[in-house]
Amino acid sequence: MHAPVSWLRELADVPADATGADIAAALVKVGLEEEGLSGGDISGPIVVGRVLTVEPEPQKNGKTVNWCTVDVGDHGQRVTEGKAQEIVCGAHNFSAGDLVVCVLPGGVLPGGFEISARKTYGHVSNGMICSARELGLGDDHDGIILLTELLGADAAASLQPGDDAIALLGLADEVVEVNVTPDRGYCFSLRGIAREYALSTGAAYRDPADLRVAEGDGTGYPVHLTDDAPVEGVVGCDRYVARVVRGVDVGAATPQWMRKRLTQVGMRPISLAVDVTNYVMMLLGQPLHAFDLQTLSGAVGTRRARVGEKLTTLDDVARALDPEDLLIVDGSDTPLAIAGVMGGEASEVTSATTDVLIEAAHFDPISIARSSRRHRLVTEASKRFERGVDPAVAAAAAQLAVDLLVEHGGGTADPGATDVGEPRTPAAIAFDTALPTRYVGLDYPREEVLSTLRAIGCVVQDDAGDAGDAGDDVVTVQPPSWRPDLADGPDLVEEVARVRGYDQIPSVLPQPKDGHGLTHGQRVRRVIATTLAHQGLVEVLTYPFVARDLFDRLGYAPDDSRRRAEALVNPLSEEAPLMRTSVLDTLQDALRRNVARGHRDVAVYEVGLVTVGREDAAVAPVPGIEVRPDDATLDRIREAVPAQPRHVAMAAAGDASVAGPWGPARPYDASDAVAWVLTLGTALGLDLEVQAADRSPWHPGRCASISLPDGTVVGHAGELHPKVTAALDLPARSVAAEVDVDVLIAATGTPRQADELSTYPAAHTDVALVVDEQVPAGRVEAALRAGAGEGLESVHLFDVYRGEQVGDGRKSLAYRLTFRAPDRTLTTDEVSALRDAAVAAAAEQTGAVQR
Amino acid sequence: MSGPNTQYDPVEVAALDPAAVEQAVTDALAAIAAADSLEALKAARLAHQGEKSPLALANREIGALPPSAKAEAGKRVGQARGRVGQALAGRQVELEAERDARILVEETVDLTVRTPRRPLGARHPISLVSERIEDIFVAMGWEIAEGPEVESEWLNFDALNLSPDHPARGEADTFFVAPAGSGLVLRTHTSPVQVRTMLDREPPIYILCPGKVFRTDDLDATHTPVFHQFEGLVVDEGITMAHLKGALDAFVQRLFGDGIVTRLRPNYFPFTEPSAEIDCQCWVCGGADASCRTCGGTGWIELGGCGMVNQRVLRAAGVDPQRYSGFAFGLGIERSLMLRHGVGDMHDIVEGDVRFSRQFGMEI
Ligand SMILES: [Zn+2]
DSSP states (O other): OOHHHHHHHHHHHHOTOOOOHHHHHHHHHTTTTTEEEEEOOOOOOOOEEEEEEEEEEEEETEEEEEEEEEOOOHHHHHHHTTOEEEEOOOOSSTTTEEEEEEOTTTTEEETTTTOOOEEEEEEEOOOOBBTTTTTTTTSOOBBBHHHHHHHHHHHHHHHOOOOHHHHHHHTTTOEEEEEEOTGGGGGHHHHHHHHHHHHHOOOOBTTTTTOOOOOSSSSSSSSEEOOSSBBTTBEEEEEEEEEEEEEEOTOOOHHHHHHHHHHHTTOOOOOHHHHHHHHHHHHSOOOOEEGGGGOOSOOOEEEEOOOEEEBBBBTTTTTEETTOOOEEEEEEOOOOETTTTBBBSSOOOOOTOOOOOEEEEEEOHHHHHHHHTTTTTOOOOHHHHHHOOGGGGGHHHHHHHHHHHHHHOOOEEOOOOOEOOOOOOOOOEETTTTTTHHHHOOOOOOHHHHHHHHTTTTTEOOOTTTTOOSSEEEEEOEEEETOOTTTSSSHHHHHHHHOOOGGOOOOOOOOOOOOOOOOHHHHHHHHHHHHHHTTOOOOOOOOOOOOOTTHHHHTTTTTGGGGGGOBBBOOSSSTEEESSSTTTHHHHHHHHHHTTTOOOOOOEEEEEEEOOSSOOOOOOOOOOOOOOOOOHHHHHHHHHSOOOOOOEEEEESSSEOOOOOTTEEEEEEHHHHHHHHHHHHHTTTOOOOOOOOOOTTTTEEEEEEEEOOSSSSEEEEEOOOHHHHHHHOOTTTTEEEEEHHHHHHHHHOOOOOOOOOOOSSOOOEEEEEEEEETSSHHHHHHHHHHHHHGEEEEEEEEEEEEEETTTTTTEEEEEEEEEEESSSSHHHHHHHHHHHHHHHHHHHHOOEEOO | OSSSOOSSSSOOOOOOHHHHHHHHHHHHHHHHHHSSSSHHHHHHHHHHHHHTSSSHHHHHHHHTOOOOHHHHHHHHHHHHHHHHHHHHHHHHHHHHHHHHHHHHHHHHOOOSSOOOOSOOOOOOOHHHHHHHHHHHHHTTTTTEEEOEEEEEEHOOOOOOGGOOOGGSTTTTOOBBBTTTTTSEEOOHHHHHHHHHHHHHSSSSSEEEEEEEOOOOOOOOOOOOOEEEEEEEEEEETOHHHHOOOOOOOOHHHHOOOOOOOOEEEEEEETTTTEEEEEEEEEEETOOOOOOOOOTSSEEEEEEEEEEEEOOOHHHTTTTTTTTTTTEEEEHHHHHHHHHHHTOOOOOHSSSSOOHHHHHTTTOO
């Protein structure tokens, strides 16, 4: 909302020396955010000039410019050269004798354009004759300003060449722009802004709605309010004021002061009837609509639209109406307007209009908001109705519009006025005067509380002595008609607090009694993230959106549960409408982007949520505001939310260690991915187990599942399937892992009990076992452990041999077994027995033969 | 020639002549001094201290002397041998030291060659800032609460006093989960975690809710449709706006520096009443630099929104507003990171280029 300072001064006693910045600061203090400050960047000499001579000079380019001399009084060339100002002008709407506005060299126009004498079309032009746009007075750039037209012959008659045009036209007027929060609809008017300024500074305020209004007397234009389908039980229109002005000269010029103000608040002057309705809206916040009375047949009224009904609105769009749209219709039931949003073309005021019906109504904010959103049509009117218009101002607004039309358009107002409907007034609030002190933590004396509430327009019924049940000092507060947002105690607390100033609120650190620190799960996540970073992986954060065909590219089987993904109704991009079911789904994007950016050797990871698609699409109830739903409804709400376990995914491509003076490169391979996951287990004190696995998107021969000792699968790791790397455009041999963090969290958390450390010597013995190529080393190791039992401290695979000595399709695994007893030194015989037991188990479970 | 010859008992032996002994010592010392390696010293030791050395031979002759002469000759030879032995030992030490020093020089390697056999990775700075903020509040006795990112509409909106007609509930701002009317959205803030906490347990509640949130903005230099925020919620008896201000001041001082304070400006949010915008003093210029790039010369930086929890929200979450009051605030983590570390472009935060995370290391 724009507030021209000169306009504001008419409504509030702004100190003479207050600048736009001072006014903005005062408004910010009470809660209006400053959006900008314009104007004030114009400076003279900008003066009244009388054109003395005009010599048209045709140019080679086909244009004709005028070589003029202008009397600018005691300025410019009269002073320096003793002659009239010489100016080249491209406009043609003037002649010798006209009064114009000249900016002379040294003058600065809006936007900081400094004017100097310059050579143009073969002359030195000493300044410019200005158009309205050049002076920031509107969009008109077709010709220069003629002051006799602009100000009227009478006002122009008293002007002298050389008079200061900045003061004359108010060109230096500053305009403060503020952002209005949705609860303060009344601030979409000068009336509201001035009220806030007065509230902030204590300056006197004059209500522009305080004027003589023709009473609704039943003799005005007939209006009926009908609504057979109120939205959420609220009727669409609860007040409708209609006034008629006949014999208006709609072609009459809008007075300059009004055009200027409209321009300053960001509106384009159009025609008298439109300009008057806009001006009144800007002043009072009441949107008005002007109908051409002759296009109406019979009583005007409201009703909801019918299915299939259409209306061509003023913006020349034929709109299909929705049964929830509130319409203004005439006696023939023809739609005239989408109430509170935009009028229809057919009843528009045109150049042929002579009689005008002015509508000043109050509409249900929710009904208007829905229509505005439905038709994607945000207008100055809908913006205000949505946020709440003062229903009490309608009659004054209609009166002011009538007065202005009569004054400037020369019509006659019908004596009768229509005023129907019963607007709701905000409910009275029982208010404990001590609440501000209790709620804010700053002492607000009772007198201050009451005077603030009165200052914002509340009627306070001060039942002093009528202590409430708890001995509270409760007063009854009736909020003003323009504050539908004031509904309960805290709303009034905010008023009291903002008027004193939020800067007065002290700073007191709240002291919770105890805190439990991070949860086990939160600490585990930090360990996981840090452990991976320490292993050389770089954390990234990707968007969790994936393409519909991703699961095909990942090679998922048709019945893979990971294909069941939640979709978005309105995705960011139609290319990626699904929620990821694995973190790897989107981590691979980051891997590819890094490789594309030249990071050939790269390892990345991400910890994040994945969404498990719901099997049955249960709808989550939406029971509405302010009331706690019953337990059953709450359960249904929670249960409808899909499970979202936290995963960590890792991926790498290129070399794990690069070539250098220390030796050759070593590319990342599947074992790196397995090692990352096992290291996570080590970091969390978990003994994870590795089994060969076949799972997309991994290489079937280079994939491991990693599980807890009880068999619960923690995740998978390995090299990506060659088809997957090709389909995802990743480097061949890229490796990856995906782990369910929640499983790791659940598996930890109970304090691990320490093993007793034996200080007796360890005994080492080596065995070489020949097995079939297909037998995984992990199985052999597990068998060795099972066979040797407690006495086996560790198993280390130190060599794998394939060759003639072991035969085709066979491999020899060489293990170092370390034995140790808790209570004695093992004898050679004991060690041999343990080793034999281990080997026997391996033989039985894996077919291993000792070499 | 072994052992004293008792049959042959000369009074004088040439080898024991003082001049001869002295000559042997002189020769030995010269040889020892001339030895320039441990090998040369070994040869000198053999020649001058070995069994066939002149002094060894002289020593053997002592036994042949008459008892009267034995003592003097023995003393002379013993002293001579001692001097040679001392010189040998001294030279041995010198030569060993020389050798050791030479070996260490020879073993020199060029450690300026970087050998990144396993380079350290990195955390994402958003995670680091988030954890740092969490730690600040945990240290004040708060707890960290989390919740789902795909969330029910009721918990994301209605429970927070955003009625179905609130503009933020449109598809222009919020991601809706299919099918239309599912009652599910991608949470637009972490406030539903606050509601879940209030529904789940009785006050006192002091929680921080960090996490990923979603709005249908396009990615540009300052916006991202997927971002991170942290919201605070306190519900207890006697909680006031002064407590809100106190918590915010404590937070900005711990994150941005001692002495920094916040400023509250009235604003409007459906979930709080009274509501305020949070500004933080500029920690770069303190308001003294009209051309400051961090604050735009105003001395204040807009951080987020806050206020006293709307009583409608308390009621929806089953908290008795007559007994309890509370405050809440919400700030962006991306914004905190950009401001604190001068990150100029949101793209760098979301694109996952490893160079971005690496520069911040493991602690921020
Ligand atoms: Zn600054």
